[in-house]
Amino acid sequence: MQLIDGSRIITEACVRAGADVYVGYPITPSNWFYAYAQKRFPLFLAGPDEISVLQWMAGFSAAGRLPVTATSFPGLALMVESLNMAHMMELPMLIIVTQRLGPSTGSATTGAQGDLLLLRGALSGGYQIPVFCPSNFEDCWNLTYEGIKTAIRYRTPVVLLTSKEMVMTYRSFDLSSLPEVKKVERETPKVELPYQSYRAGADGVPPFVPLGDATHQVRLNASTHGNLGLIQKTSDEAMANTRRLQDKLEQHIPDFTFYELDEEPGADELIVSYGISADAARDALAELRRRGRKGSLLVIKTLLPVPPAVLDILEQYEKQVFVEENLPGLLKELIYGHARRKNIRSVNKIGSMITPSEILM
Amino acid sequence: MTQPILSTNNMPFCPGCGHGVAIKNLAKALEEAGYSPLDVIVVSDIGCAGLVDPILATHTIHGLHGRAPALALGVSLGLSSPGKKVVAIQGDGGATIGLQHLLEAARRNVDITLIVLNNLLYGMTGGQMSGLSTVEFKAGKQITDDTPPFDIVKLVHEAGAAYSSRITSPGDFKAQFLEALRAPGFSLVEVACLCPSHGVKKLKDLSIVALGDLKLAHEREPGRAAFRPTEPLFAQDKPERPSYRSNIKERLGLLIAGSAGGGIQSAARLIANAGILSGLHVTMKGEYPITVGTGFSAAEVILSRDKIHYTGLEHPDVVVAATEDGLVKARSRIHAHTILVLDSKLKEEAFPNAVYGDFQKEAGKQGAALSAAARWLVQEGVLQVEALLEVARKHKHGEAMVEVLEKCKSVEV
Incomplete structure (x- = not known):
């Protein structure tokens, strides 16, 4: 047994699962993530505000990295438009949300479970992002891994929804009881030529090729777009692509239940x-x-x-x-x-x- | 000869718009600098400037209004292969929505070339004035407003940009784009022009209504992302066997309360760790106001023979208060059966069953809480003093704790 806290377990699981960039803006009660990430992530960046944080993360993700941040409601509120963007562009990332007492600034050092419906309604049109919620330290470890796996496998931002009491409480815990977490490897994309950033196969997930690729032209887009990643207002192709965003997750729910x-x-x-x-x-x-x-x-x-x-x-x-x-x-x-x-x-x-x-x- | 950056010469802008001239110049500059289309990532903003994606043979990423420089920063630092060029394109509306992003990218001198297509107004929403609209331009539009515009060329220069310049004369300005593309780090080129749909009916002369040409530079190293190997935050070794005794049979909940800076959190963590060495399950959590260096500080420790699920402490079995701040904080949680361990200075309080000690006097402000809690725990046989000492000796700043704990040896049963 050793004395350990949830923030430390989650941070370690992130890096072991292959997350390589942490972009953060300090906010209580997510600060322990910030501190641990500085030691543990291959790259740590201090953003000047939470909008920048999510934009930088989207850029890193588009370039093929797996970025992570941790925030609480006030920061999450600033991230909402960019979260819509990341969802629309289909960029994998993990956002840890540590709930604290609201509304508004509320009480930063008091836990809560008040952000579930904010996450349910965060995307215009009612689209969804997977939200995983750890209920103990085993979950902190396993669901972080599953979160990163789901983000990469289904090209989507994933939220790990925690609370002050989960990530700032120490417990005696047997770390040797945790299963091994291995890096989530990205499959080499099966690209049909010519490559189109949003042309998906039967599983609804378009093969991911990062920006800067030497062979394929990559086009990512936050506006309504067709398979190529260029703006199309409400063409049949663009509507089919937008519907796919809904279907993509729905059809795979059993994989992350x-x-x-x-x-x-x-x-x-x-x-x-x-x-x-x-x-x-x-x-x-x-x-x-x-x-x-x-x-x-x-x-x-x-x-x-x-x-x-x-x-x-x-x-x-x-x-x-x-x-x-x-x-x-x-x-x-x-x-x-x-x-x-x-x-x-x-x-x-x-x-x-x-x-x-x-x-x- | 490299492949063309543009896939067409038909510009997506209104007839007569200067944006098209700027984009053609940018393409020529990229080609002359030796970039192939797939070496270039164009990050486009919302607005007229964001219409460029379809005419480019490069990689493109079209994001949110005002955020192109921030998105570009992530792309630039995230790219794994060298020799790429990230170009962000936005209008004056985007530049002011996300002004922080320009300054931050400049401060960090991240390798991005940002083109600001400044037509002095919001083109897509009806020609409203922007933060870059000059007083002269506004006067020409019959708008009385003497609020001066931002000079973004100067702003990003002050923030640390390697290169920033403004172009107000139409024609061939490929050379300036080349300078920007070759600058080591963040470069910005503001290209002023008049909007044919909203701006030029009465205003024909850009030189009167735009800020003048300007070129500024810093010699700086570009900001880079240093990905580095790191060490795990913990090992998953098999835990050592507990080597100390505890006489507790059920769950024991302690509330340790004092003043900020009184070593409350360290004392609680030390006790929790000593509990683990004694074969117990433990939890520990702190409670403090937002302020760090003033007010109360409290911590809850639960020691138990059985696995602990719920970590809350409805009714603490023991309340340890070393200062007035602590007692005030703990008072509402004291019940008829609570064991109270208090500093003698708090004696005037009406707690007849409390255990008192000169903890502040003997252990000082920082050691009082540990002294009070440890004495009680050792005296009652909950923990052995050696278990506490073993933890303190391993602690980075454990000397003072060891000193406090040595004095508890005398009370061990």
Whole structure:
């Protein structure tokens, strides 16, 4: 065992998975990433603001690098337009978002789970970027790797959604229990000639060739474009390309569906949680069972796009308890919208972590 | 003869627009400098300047309004093969939206040539004035506004650009583009022209309404990206076996509170590490205001025989407060069963069951919290003093901690 924090585990996993550039602007509670990245990343750059950070990252990604940053809501807000750009250009990158208490500047040193729907709605038109959410240190390691793998495999920005309590809490942890993380190798693209930056095969993912390639002309574009990467207003080709952005992720969701399900036969109640509230839910479930009652627990780790497998599990339980550190119940809203539903209980709180006993009430 | 940079001579701009002249000059300069089309990456902005992609045989990347120089910075530093040239093209609107990006690229002297096609107005949205519209131009447009324009040639020069210049006379300015392309690092060429759709009806003479020709340079090394090998942040070796005893049976939660600079976080980390050496599961987290050097500082440590999931501390079993700041912070979390370990100076407070000690006096401001917490933990058999000492001895600045802990030996049971 050794004493370690989530920021350190995530930073190390990034570099082992092949991330080579960290571009950062300091913001609490993401500062430990900034500090560790300075030591660990092959290249570290201090951006002058978060818009620059994401633009620089997009440039690095377009040149074939795998960039990472870490931020919190105020920085994420500045990044939103550039996130749309990176999504439209189909540029792999990892953005670590450490949630803190909002709204606005809120309280920088207090954790929260308040940014899920911001990420769901960040792209104009409702397009999605994968959002992975670690619920413990094993997840910090594994989901970082999966995030980078998903970013490269599907040419997309990926968000790792954490919280202050996940990345600034030390725990005794056996690092030798973590699986080996190897560099995510990019496959040599199977290029059909002439190369077109956005012509995709059956899997919906266009082969990636970096800017500066000596053989193929590469054209990347943040505006609505055809296969070649040149602006086309609403031509059939451009609309097909834009629809592909939606289909590309949808058709591969099973490849990046992550969750933990602790099912008890005969249980009719399911506790549903994610991220920093998941550990309280684990303790609550154990206590419930100690008391001789039945219950199951679903910890969702792929929050976006919502995996069909998660919906399948939810459909099997009549009673559900949604546990999340925000007031309106953002995960519940993500799944059920504003529809009135019976038998759903919400455990919500702001300002401090939800306790196991609050879940059991 | 290298291949042509332009794939067509038909410019995508309005008839009579100076942008076309600028792009043709740029293409000629790139060819004369020896660049093949695939050696060049053009980063285009939004607006009229962003219409260039389809006429170029180069790599192209078309991004957001105002961000071309920032996107170009990432591309330039990210390229893995040498001999490439990154050219960013934007208008006066883009240059002012993202002014920070021009300054930052210039400050770092990153190898980019930025062409600012300045037609003194926002062409695509109806001819509104920009931050580069001169007072004379505005007067010619019947707009009374004596706010002077930015001089971006001077601004990027002040920020450190290797080369910056402004061209206001139409014709052949390939030579200036060549100078810019050959400058070691960041170069900017502002090409002023009049917009045939919104600007020239009454204004024919560019020399009256634009800032004058200018050329500035710095001798600087270009800013480069030094990718370097690094060491892992941790090893994944099999952990050593714990070698100390602890008598705790259940979970024990400590809240250590004091003042900023009082060694609270170090004390808590030391205790957590000593817990691990004693075969316990531990968590430790700090709590502090945004300010770093003033106000309270508090830390929570949980020691447990079993694996810890939830890391919150609803009701601390033990509260250690070495200063008034700390006690104020901890007060709301003190319950009937909380064990209190307080400095004697806080004795006037009404806590009859508290354990008091002269921690500040004996261990000083920085050692008081550690002294108080360690004494209690050792006295109760939660941790052995040797476990704490072993951690302190390995600590970079552990001498003072060792000194504090040595004094706790006497209370060990």
